[in-house]
Amino acid sequence: MRAILFANAELIITIVKIVLMLIIVLTVDAYLTWFERKLVAHIQSRWGPHRVGPHGLLQPLADGLKFLFKEDPTPAGVDKFVYFLAPLLALTLALTSIAIIPFGPEPLRLFGREIYLGIAPPDLNVGILALFAITALGVYGVALAGWSSNSKYPLMGGLRSSAQMISYELALTMSVVGVLLMAGSFNLTRIIEAQARHPEWGIFGWNIWPQILGFLCFFIAAVAETNRAPFDLPEAESELVAGFHTEYASFKFAMFFIAEYTSMITISCLCSIMFFGGWLSPFPASWTWTHYLPSVILIPFGLWVIWDGIRYETIFGRAILPVVGIAITALGTVFVLYPGVNEFIQGPFWLLSKIFVFLFIYVWVRGTLPRFRYDQLMAFGWKLLLPLSIVNVIVTSFVILAKMQWGGK
Amino acid sequence: MTAPLVVFFVLAGLAVIGALSLILQKHPIHSALSLIVVMVALAGLYLLLGAEFVAAVQIIVYGGAIMVLFVFVIMLLNAGVEEHTNLSRLAGPPGLLLVVALAGFITATIVRTTAGVQGSSQTGAMASTSGISNMLFRDFVYPFELTSFLILVAVMGATVLAQREKH
Numbered sequence: 320m321r322a323i324l325f326a327n328a329e330l331i332i333t334i335v336k337i338v339l340m341l342i343i344v345l346t347v348d349a350y351l352t353w354f355e356r357k358l359v360a361h362i363q364s365r366w367g368p369h370r371v372g373p374h375g376l377l378q379p380l381a382d383g384l385k386f387l388f389k390e391d392p393t394p395a396g397v398d399k400f401v402y403f404l405a406p407l408l409a410l411t412l413a414l415t416s417i418a419i420i421p422f423g424p425e426p427l428r429l430f431g432r433e434i435y436l437g438i439a440p441p442d443l444n445v446g447i448l449a450l451f452a453i454t455a456l457g458v459y460g461v462a463l464a465g466w467s468s469n470s471k472y473p474l475m476g477g478l479r480s481s482a483q484m485i486s487y488e489l490a491l492t493m494s495v496v497g498v499l500l501m502a503g504s505f506n507l508t509r510i511i512e513a514q515a516r517h518p519e520w521g522i523f524g525w526n527i528w529p530q531i532l533g534f535l536c537f538f539i540a541a542v543a544e545t546n547r548a549p550f551d552l553p554e555a556e557s558e559l560v561a562g563f564h565t566e567y568a569s570f571k572f573a574m575f576f577i578a579e580y581t582s583m584i585t586i587s588c589l590c591s592i593m594f595f596g597g598w599l600s601p602f603p604a605s606w607t608w609t610h611y612l613p614s615v616i617l618i619p620f621g622l623w624v625i626w627d628g629i630r631y632e633t634i635f636g637r638a639i640l641p642v643v644g645i646a647i648t649a650l651g652t653v654f655v656l657y658p659g660v661n662e663f664i665q666g667p668f669w670l671l672s673k674i675f676v677f678l679f680i681y682v683w684v685r686g687t688l689p690r691f692r693y694d695q696l697m698a699f700g701w702k703l704l705l706p707l708s709i710v711n712v713i714v715t716s717f718v719i720l721a722k723m724q725w726g727g728k
Numbered sequence: 729m730t731a732p733l734v735v736f737f738v739l740a741g742l743a744v745i746g747a748l749s750l751i752l753q754k755h756p757i758h759s760a761l762s763l764i765v766v767m768v769a770l771a772g773l774y775l776l777l778g779a780e781f782v783a784a785v786q787i788i789v790y791g792g793a794i795m796v797l798f799v800f801v802i803m804l805l806n807a808g809v810e811e812h813t814n815l816s817r818l819a820g821p822p823g824l825l826l827v828v829a830l831a832g833f834i835t836a837t838i839v840r841t842t843a844g845v846q847g848s849s850q851t852g853a854m855a856s857t858s859g860i861s862n863m864l865f866r867d868f869v870y871p872f873e874l875t876s877f878l879i880l881v882a883v884m885g886a887t888v889l890a891q892r893e894k895h
Contacts, residue, residue, distance in 0.1 A: 401757065444857070448784035452771075455792025459764070462796070466757060466803050474803065481800040485793065492788075505781075505857065 328432065336438050337418070344417055348580040349379035355682045362686035373628070373636030383573075391569035394469065401467035406567065406574035409460025413578035413585070416453040419446055420588045421508050423666040424598055436667060446507040447499070450589065451492060454544060458484040460578065461546065461553060461563050468566035476562030479693070480546060480553035486697060487543040487550075490704035494536035497715040498526050498593045511597035518604035525596040530715070534594040536708040541586040543700070545579060548685040552693060587677035588670075595673050598666030610661055613668045614651040621648030736776055743769035754809050756802045760795060767791040781857045 353368065353375065360367030368375030393402065418438040426433035435441050443449065458481055465477015499505060502513035510526075517524045527534055543550035554562030564575045591597055602609040621644045628640025654661045691699065746765035753759045767790045774783035864872050 398755075398757070401761070445780040445784045448781065448788070452784045452787035452792070455788045455796075456764075456768075458792070458796055459799070462799055462803065463757075463761075466799075474806075478800065478803055481796050481803070485796055485800070488793070 332432070332434060333438065336434075340417060340438060341414065344414065344581060344584065345577065347584065348577050349383060351580045351583070351678065352382065352576075353379050354678070355685070358679070358682045359686045362683070373631055373633065373640050386570050386573040389569040391571065394566045396469040397566070398467040398469070401463050403571075405460050405464035405467060406571045406578075408463070409457065409578040410574040410581075412453050412457045412460065413581040416450055416457075416585045417581065417588075419443065419450050419453075419507070420585065420592070421511075422598075422670060423663075424508075424511075425663055425666065427663070441506075441508045443506060445505050447495065447505045447510070447589075447593075450585070451488075454491075454582075455488065457544075457578075457582065460575070464567065464575070465553075465563035468563075470566050472559045472561075472565045473563050476553040476559050476565070480563060483543060483546075483550065483552060483696065483700075486700040487540045487704070490536055490700060490708050491540035491544055493705065493708035493712060494533045494540060495593060496708075496712045497530045497533040500712075500715050500719055501526060501529065507592050507597075510593055511599065514596045515599050521603040521606075522596075522601035525594065525599070525601075527594045529718075530594060530711070532707060532711045533715075534590070536704050536711065537594070538590060540700075540704055540708075541590070542681070542684065543696075545582045545586055547579070547583065547681060549688040549690050550696065551690060552696060583678060583681055584674065587674045587681070590677050591670060591673035596669075597673075598670040600665065600669055610665055611655065613661070613664060614654045617651030617654070618648050621645065621651060732776060736773070739769045739772040739776065743773070757799065760798045760802060763798070764791055764795050767795065781860060 356378070357367040357375065368378040371377045371381045393399070421435065421437040421439070421441055423436035426435045428434075439446070439449075461480040461484075462477045465473040465475070465480065468474070498510060502510040504510065504513075514525050546553050552562075553559075554564065559565070564572055567575065600609060624644030624647060625641045626644075628637060628642075628644055631637050631640055654664060743766050746762045746769060750759050750762035750766065753762060768787060771783040771786040771791065774786060
């Protein structure tokens with residue numbers, strides 16, 4: 320038994336990682352819906368969900384239960400096989416793409432093994448290409464859902480989605496070429512390391528400064544790729560009822576929903592890794608006091624949650640919130656007390672903070688911008704984003720060439 | 729059987745089943761889906777050979793872009809179930825003959841290869857990203873540029889044809 324365990328240790332570790340990652344991503348997805356509803360509500364001067372649990376924090380749980388127990392009718396005349404395949408495809412591909420993302424620089428040393436944060440090995444040479452390959456297949460979920468539903472609104476949604484994805488995928492791919500040229504690798508870990516070439520520059524060493532044009536093109540194209548507002552034409556509720564998932568109910572609808580939120584997370588990871596230094600700290604490497612920043616944020620936040628919990632209006636809230644607050648404060652204290660732990664969480668802390676910022680921007684954009692008209696969408700993609708990203712590639716190549724010629728590199 | 733061999737047979741079987749289903753399916757969308765399965769299985773085979781870049785590009789270009797266009801056009805035209813005309817029925821027997829001839833040719837080639845099929849040992853440098861780009865942009869740069877010029881001509885031709893309908 321021990322021998323078998325030892326011989327297959329890599330396999331077992333990978334399976335444990337996959338299960339853990341699934342649990343984490345699905346939980347984050349659930350709370351992302353809460354976050355989005357709350358944030359959009361506050362943007363529109365409303366309260367958002369606040370009945371189920373303190374501050375509506377148990378709303379995702381209630382939504383999940385509702386999805387599970389709702390009736391799930393299959394409309395007449397659908398293409399059964401494709402109808403069932405589409406949500407499965409969308410969810411599987413969205414979840415698979417997370418596997419490529421590396422979450423921290425240092426491996427976790429456990430049982431004499433080095434366990435890297437992230438499922439794919441850190442030396443995966445085609446990292447970013449593999450991600451694009453998975454995204455490229457992602458469109459089938461939406462397109463096939465629209466086609467197989469045997470209904471006109473979903474068909475319109477599916478058509479729009481495939482046209483939109485074909486158009487924006489070009490800009491999406493071209494806009495990262497600049498970053499790839501600067502790093503000289505497709506590997507996501509190499510791309511981050513390339514941004515740490517000047518440890519004293521901190522935030523000014525990141526790709527966002529030389530590649531600001533590439534970043535803008537990438538982020539806009541990425542929002543379009545994930546079918547989010549203002550590019551949510553495939554599901555425009557004012558025109559197409561609910562677009563491609565009109566005929567899907569219950570958990571099959573939830574699968575599309577989870578897929579959309581998971582791709583939001585993936586895109587946020589990509590933005591942080593490729594343009595914002597991934598797990599690099601924005602401060603110069605010599606400022607070691609900034610390593611206490613996670614605790615400086617966590618402890619006051621935990622204390623605030625306790626204070627807020629004590630005077631919360633429901634008994635349930637008064638019971639639960641202080642416990643949560645104590646947990647957060649304790650976590651912050653652990654980071655202060657154990658320098659080893661604190662050093663280890665620096666990378667993941669910065670990466671997760673950046674991902675959080677991008678998720679915030681995603682919701683912010685949805686809460687403020689109106690939807691594009693269809694011809695505007697196409698003109699924007701083909702006439703603005705694509706040429707801009709090509710210009711970015713050309714300029715970057717020339718600068719790199721000039722540096723090689725005269726920079727003495 | 730080693731693990732790579734098992735993976736090879738799974739992927740190869742998937743590719744063959746996908747190809748058969750591509751021909752035998754009655755509905756164009758199902759055929760297109762089968763073709764996607766073939767493309768992805770082929771990408772897996774490339775990966776098994778150590779050609780990571782080619783595998784990723786196979787999925788991005790063939791599995792993604794080209795097949796999305798296929799599906800898009802089928803959806804846009806709302807193509808129904810395949811219909812048989814007299815001419816398409818007539819194409820059956822010669823097609824079968826061609827299949828037999830091709831299968832015989834491939835079998836003969838495999839049988840005559842006495843050295844046995846080579847394993848995936850000599851990949852790496854050739855199939856890596858830098859290997860491919862060196863070949864495309866250094867060794868074969870003129871044929872490569874000529875091909876892209878040819879494609880450009882085709883794109884312009886398509887645009888002209890599409891524009892003519894308006895007038």
